[in-house]
Amino acid sequence: MSSAAFRVPNGSAAAETDRRAWLRSALARGAQAAPTDVTIAKVETFRMDDALFVKVTASDGSVGWGETDADNPPIMDAFIQNGLRQRVTGQSIWDAERLWDTMFYRQHDHGPGGALAGSISGIDIACWDLRARLLGLSVSQLLGGRYRERIRAYGSFGVGFGRNMTVEQAVAQARTFIAQGFTAVKLRMQMRELNQDSPADPVLTYARAVREAIGPQVDLLVDINNGYSAARGIVMARRLREEFNILFLEEPVSDQTHAETAAVVRAVDVPIIAGEKEYTRWQLRELIVMGQPDILNPDTIKAGGLTEMKKIAVIADTYGKPIICHNTRPTLGTAASLHFIAAIPNCGPLIEFVDVTRHRDLIGCMRRTVVFADGHLQVPTGPGLGVEVDETAVRRRVVR
Amino acid sequence: MSDSTCSRRDFVATTAGALAATTLVPSLGAQPPVTRPMGAVKVTAVKTYKLRQALYVEVQSDAGVSGWGECAPNNKDVVQVFVQTGLVQHVVGRSVWDSEPIWHDCFYANSDLGPSGPLLNAIAGIDIALWDLKGKLAGVPTWQLLGGRYRERQRVYGSFAVDGGRRMTADQAARKAASFVERGYTAVKLRMQIRERNLNPHPDPTIPYVKAVRAAIGPTVELLVDINNGYTAARAIERGRWLQDEMGVRYYEEPTSMQQLHELAQVSEALDLFIVAGENEHSRWQHRDLIDIAKVDVLNPDVSKAGGITEVKRIAALGQATSKRIMLHNTRPGILTHASLAVIASISNAAEYLEYSDPDDYQSLTALSAETLPVVNGELVIPSRPGLGIELDPAAVARAVVA
Incomplete structure (x- = not known):
């Protein structure tokens, strides 16, 4: 740190002395910075039948929680435990982007x-929760502010092509x-794809029944x-x-065939959504440029976490x-998606959510969770993700 | 954010904050520091300082701490008025943590005046100041809030301009280049x-100037050339081959008009040189066109022109998605260089160089801060003090204001 470069043009000796004293105090003050040296001490996974939670503990004892995609919790669990955990342990909690790169490129x-992007997501989200808590901010504030x-x-x-839910059950x-x-x-x-263009396609039957049940005022989206x-x-x-006056048609x-997506987009007026099966900035960009969908629906716990979702946005x-946002998990994943949505200009403006009565046990693992009211999800105010995990309750649901 | 659970780290309880509230901004010393959660700190005022060689912006907060930013120095009067009449009302009263929504509102409220140039220069000054302020409030370097440090x-290149041959002779250019090398660059x-208004000059001054500079710095020092x-594309391709084959040049900047992205694409496709462009593109959308239409290899946005740290981080993300490196345009020591270093620290795709103008040519600015970052072995050390890591003397800045 050189002080010789400090020059005072046209200044009196007295003024220069005062300024030097002031500047010395300023420099000394700045030198004692904040929690820059906090590192990741431990990465733990909590595998349940219906969720995979990730807990990151920092060197100062601070804790952050995240969630990965639940498509196959054992595989994600193994990926985190055997491929990613070792790469981030001991690293600075603050190096969000470098941590992401390290996990991805290794x-x-x-x-x-798929599995890699989903596994990274859980660690990445937990680290953002932890970082925001270290500063006493909400995650959305740390991501650039709340729109x-x-x-x-x-x-x-989902009706499983008619196998998981009858028309009557769908209506209910x-x-x-x-x-x-x-x-x-x-x-x-x-x-x-396994049933492509099947002559037994029940979509019109289901869409007609659901539209009749919800009436003309409620927006209906259909995902093929x-x-x-x-x-x-x-x-x-x-x-x-x-x-049936659908609002959007999804996938x-x-x-695998973005050119076909583009053909549909060009031919029809109904907005086409795609993106739940694209991961990372590169795949979303290819989807945009080649598939040209009207709306994107990447998933925060699949596409690479909050660091990657900000780049995708x-x-x-x-x-x-x-x-x-594609968003199918009712607790941590939804909280992370809400902070992401709060912090981007180009929001839908909609978010996917679930029937919470189907997830009572998982939601029971939260001391404080997301709030749904008047048809809207509220963006939690923090600290961190603004939701609190009951670790004891989670441990009771962990499967081996 | 009234939620008391957020106040785990009450702002004024921090060392940096408490001291800053009383001494960092002496002009506000009369105001009592506000005790509130750090997440609830709001902007109270935006001040502009038109200096001889720069336009500085100060964003003041109700925590008694200020952040400092810098707008590009092209037509300081216009940009100063833009900040004062078009942007201030979208900033004052807002949460200091809402830097993205503030950017958004400043941009869309004024984009009828053109989505580039003065609007983006003006936003840049406010945005940089907000990021400085956020870092100071948190007591961490700004790059730590931008996603960490890679x-x-950062290696720099010493940058100097000859105004098509009018500002300095080839001999003077050679001496200027050698003076950088003597100082470790x-x-x-x-x-x-050369500019569009002097298209394809004949004889072409590039040839004698490049020859003179190359002779002065020797074969091993990197020589970048900016046209x-x-x-036009044909001349750019011909001259690019000569620069590469005869003069050992690897980076070739803006050889064609900034209005002709398809011409630049022809040059990019014809040459093996790294084609650099982006100082005249000020938004993510314009940089998208440089990538998709002009097919450049390296983007060089300027943090004080292209909407500040927020927008350049976005441009860097676009570059990451398309394998483009970022070599920031940077013509001022002081705030701008510190802001550029904060961005560079935090992006994976920083190119091997940052532009750096001779600080000896900007003593009216370097006199305003405690130190000017030294170039050691051709590199700048990225500051790790809170915020952008520059300690301006606010009284000196106020005294340096020009009409």
Whole structure:
């Protein structure tokens, strides 16, 4: 630290002495900085049947919690325990982006999306929770500030291509959402590529029944879950729009064929959503440039966590695309998504949410969780993610 | 944020905060420090300081701490009025932590005046000041709030301009380049400043100036060449080959007009040089076009032009998604250099150099702070003091204001 470079043009000797004294005190003050040296001491996973929580403990004893994708908790658990944990332990808690890079580039021979991105997400979210708590801020404040304090949610349910839920059960579920205060619902057909263009396609039957049950005022979204070719996707998008006034159509075609997505987007007026199966900035950018969907729905606990979602939001905004978070986990994952949504300009404006009565045991593991009221999810105010885990309750639900 | 659970770290309880409230901004010393959670601190005022060589912005808070920012120095009068009449009302009264929503409101309230140039320069000054302020409040370096640190020092190139040959002779340019090397710089950039209004000059001053500079610095020092938009694509390709083959140049900046992205794409596709552009593109959208249309290799946004730290972080994310490196444009020692270093510390795709102008040419600015970052072995050390790590003397800044 050189002081010789300090020059005072046209200054009196007395003024210079005063200023030097002031500056010396300022420099000395600045030198004793804040909790810059806090490192990651421990990464623990808590695997339940319906969730995988991640707890990060820092060298000063501070704790942060995160959640990964629950598509296959044993695999995510193993990835964190055997591939990622060792890479971040001992590292500065503050190096969010470098930690992300380290986890990703050390493991991406296993594929750059899916399990790796989901596993990184859990650690990344826990680290953001911890960082914000160290400063006494909410995560959204640390991510650049809050554009909004609440976000309208749509109630989401899947019918397993007609196998998991009858039409009557789907109607009952939609009515439950309305009773809970939702003003929008999403019917997930879960048709998949395996049933592509099936002649037994029940989507019109389900959409008609759900629309009749919820009435004309509630917004209806339909998710095909990748079940059509472009040609059939175009036909069905038009019918669903004209006959049932759907708000959005999600993933009508395979997520492996962005050109088909683009063909549907160009042909129809109903906005097309895609992005739950794209992970990281690179895959979302390819989806935007090649698939050209109207709206993106990356998932905070799948696509790489809050660090990556902020980058995805920048790319989406730069190409004029709003984001409606894919969001299927009722506690930590939803809290993380709410802080993300609060901190980006290009928000849907909607977020996916679930029927909480189907997740009572998991929600019971929280001392404080997200608040849904008047059809909206409220962005928690912090500290950190603004929700509190009951670790004892979590431990009782852990499976081995 | 009235939630008392957030006040785990009451702001005034921190060492940096308590001292800052009484001494960092002497002009506010009469105000009692506000006891409140750090997350509830609000902006109270935005001040601009038009100096001979810069336009500084001070964002004051109700915690008694100020953050300092800098707008690009192109037409300081216009940008100063922009800040004072177009932006201040979107900043005062807001949470200091809402730097992104503040950016958003400043931009969309004024974008009818053009989504580039003075608007983005003006936003930059406020945004940089907010990031300085947030770091000071938290007692951490700004890069720590930007996602952490990838590096502790940054190599610079010494940058100087010849105004198409009018400002200095080739001999003088050679001496200027050699003076950087004598002070330890390992790279220099020759800015030809040919400009669109002097397109494809004949004879081309680039040839004698590059020859003179290369002879003065020897074969091992990196020589970057900036045409400043003076060629058409055909001439740019021809001259680029000569620069690469005969003069050992690797970085070739803005050879064609900033208005002709397709011409720049022709140059990018024809040459193996690293094509650099971005000082005249001031938003994420304009940098997207540099990437997608002009196909440049390296982006060089300027933190004091391109909307500040918030926007340049976004541009860096775009670069990360498209394998583009970021080599920041940076023409001022002081606040701007500190802000540039905060960004560079926190991005994975920083290029090997940061631009740095000769601090001896900006003594009216370097006199305002406790120290000017020294270039050691061609590198700047990234500051680790709270905020941007620059300790300005506010009274000296106020005295340096010009009409």
